[in-house]
Amino acid sequence: xxxxxxxxxxxxxxxxxxxxxxxxxxxxxxxxxxxxxxxxxxxxxxxxxxxxxxxxxxxxxxxxxxxxxxxxxxxxxxxxxxxxxxxxxxxxxxxxxxxxxxxxxxxxxxxxxxxxxxxxxxxxxxxxxxxxxxxxxxxxxxxxxxxxxxxxxxxxxxxxxxxxxxxxxxxxxxxxxxxxxxxxxxxxxxxxxxxxxxxxxxxxxxxxxxxxxxxxxxxxxxxxxxxxxxxxxxxxxxxxxxxxxxxxxxxxxxxxxxxxxxxxxxxxxxxxxxxxxxxxxxxxxxxxxx
Amino acid sequence: xxxxxxxxxxxxxxxxxxxxxxxxxxxxxxxxxxxxxxxxxxxxxxxxxxxxxxxxxxxxxxxxxxxxxxxxxxxxxxxxxxxxxxxxxxxxxxxxxxxxxxxxxxxxxxxxxxxxxxxxxxxxxxxxxxxxxxxxxxxxxxxxxxxxxxxxxxxxxxxxxxxxxxxxxxxxxxxxxxxxxxxxxxxxxxxxxxxxxxxxxxxxxxxxxxxxxxxxxxxxxxxxxxxxxxxxxxxxx
Numbered sequence: 001x002x003x004x005x006x007x008x009x010x011x012x013x014x015x016x017x018x019x020x021x022x023x024x025x026x027x028x029x030x031x032x033x034x035x036x037x038x039x040x041x042x043x044x045x046x047x048x049x050x051x052x053x054x055x056x057x058x059x060x061x062x063x064x065x066x067x068x069x070x071x072x073x074x075x076x077x078x079x080x081x082x083x084x085x086x087x088x089x090x091x092x093x094x095x096x097x098x099x100x101x102x103x104x105x106x107x108x109x110x111x112x113x114x115x116x117x118x119x120x121x122x123x124x125x126x127x128x129x130x131x132x133x134x135x136x137x138x139x140x141x142x143x144x145x146x147x148x149x150x151x152x153x154x155x156x157x158x159x160x161x162x163x164x165x166x167x168x169x170x171x172x173x174x175x176x177x178x179x180x181x182x183x184x185x186x187x188x189x190x191x192x193x194x195x196x197x198x199x200x201x202x203x204x205x206x207x208x209x210x211x212x213x214x215x216x217x218x219x220x221x222x223x224x225x226x227x228x229x230x231x232x233x234x235x236x237x238x239x240x241x242x243x244x245x246x247x248x249x250x251x252x253x254x255x256x257x258x259x260x261x262x263x264x265x266x267x268x269x270x271x272x273x274x275x276x277x278x279x280x281x282x283x284x285x286x287x288x289x290x
Numbered sequence: 291x292x293x294x295x296x297x298x299x300x301x302x303x304x305x306x307x308x309x310x311x312x313x314x315x316x317x318x319x320x321x322x323x324x325x326x327x328x329x330x331x332x333x334x335x336x337x338x339x340x341x342x343x344x345x346x347x348x349x350x351x352x353x354x355x356x357x358x359x360x361x362x363x364x365x366x367x368x369x370x371x372x373x374x375x376x377x378x379x380x381x382x383x384x385x386x387x388x389x390x391x392x393x394x395x396x397x398x399x400x401x402x403x404x405x406x407x408x409x410x411x412x413x414x415x416x417x418x419x420x421x422x423x424x425x426x427x428x429x430x431x432x433x434x435x436x437x438x439x440x441x442x443x444x445x446x447x448x449x450x451x452x453x454x455x456x457x458x459x460x461x462x463x464x465x466x467x468x469x470x471x472x473x474x475x476x477x478x479x480x481x482x483x484x485x486x487x488x489x490x491x492x493x494x495x496x497x498x499x500x501x502x503x504x505x506x507x508x509x510x511x512x513x514x515x516x517x518x519x520x521x522x523x524x525x526x527x
Contacts, residue, residue, distance in 0.1 A: 161390070164383075164387060164390060164391060165391070167383065167387075168383065168387075168391050171380055171381075171382055171383070172378065172379075174378065175374070175378035175379070175380060176391075177343075177361070177362040177363045177366070178341060178362065178366055178371075178372045178374060178378060179366060179371075179391050179392055179394055179395070179443065180363050180364075180366035180367045180394060180395035181391075181394060182361075183363070
């Protein structure tokens, strides 16, 4: 029983990381209907920046804030320079560009910071009072950080004018322009937010899986599975989906298929959702009268 | 009479298909102007051209400023609110969020809140449904929401694309009544596109008749109403 509980809690901890990567994917999907394959590698690159600064002697939380800000700016810049010219391009063009970005960011991480596996510091002391038999201090801390990110996003989209403008631009770009919203900039801010969320996820997962340029490859797949399970255009679905995927993966890995085949769970889940229930668990159904 | 909007030699294109062939017209400050014509005459395209939603050439001067070549959002920010064909409602957002979006470019927040209150007084049914998803509103309510959203911009010019489309006559009469009231009390100039020539001529001060992307008649609405061709083709008399 205790082993089972342990597996479930560990699943929730990794699930919160998957949830945030899923959330970053949803953020871009909602406004552009594209899945950003480079999301994971962008997060890894951000994490390397953080690692480099920490090695340089900066205080952890200063690095954290700085990395999130730099990632946000990088995401905005990427949309402005690379993706804006493609706004009217066909899907395939975008897919190729995303794959290109994936390769570029992966190579950039390896070239600048080399391919050796690095330990990444956790800001949460090992013997903190919130550490327990079931969850390490870092796991608890990572979950709390992810919850804070979620709460901040919720408040931003629900109550701020900019958040409202972004939702409007995602739903009905033409009407959004007619009320004066600069739709293209809203997409850029969406990219910035996605990159920032990815950076947080990267910094939270690196102490667990260790930092190397391929760190996010598997996690991105779990992120895809989370986003799809929750309904690809539903941010809260992505979060619930992430937690479910985390727990499922852990339990199946521990009791049924073994750790080597864990990643297969994500792939199977993706295929199963796409064929059986493409809208996911919480896909949007909009009621409309005309 | 001073002109709020002056259109000269306006041509519009959808890809390589030309839809307007050198339109000339002007809008008087504070007036309601109607654009009449059959399906495909270019009425909707004219509104889309003003909002820079189609490729255009020629000249559109609004309050001394050239609009051709500016992005759609800039046209809106200059004070031209456009209620598009199909109403352009943000269906997944609430009524209140739709109204907030109408005023999203404004910085005078206390005045925005006051305007929102005025909209609920003018359109009581929107007040009742303010927290409801806009997509669940009836057609007439959605049209009222579209007009209210446009007014939240505090526009100097309101472009209305077939506000009567698909609505029951009683609702149409109510909406036209409100439009007249807005024009008189808030001094919002309007450019109205209508299939329903009778109502459009009743409410408007001036009218233009469009045929295949050109203006063929223009003048005060009371004169246009007496025009033989208009009577025969559009009023069925």
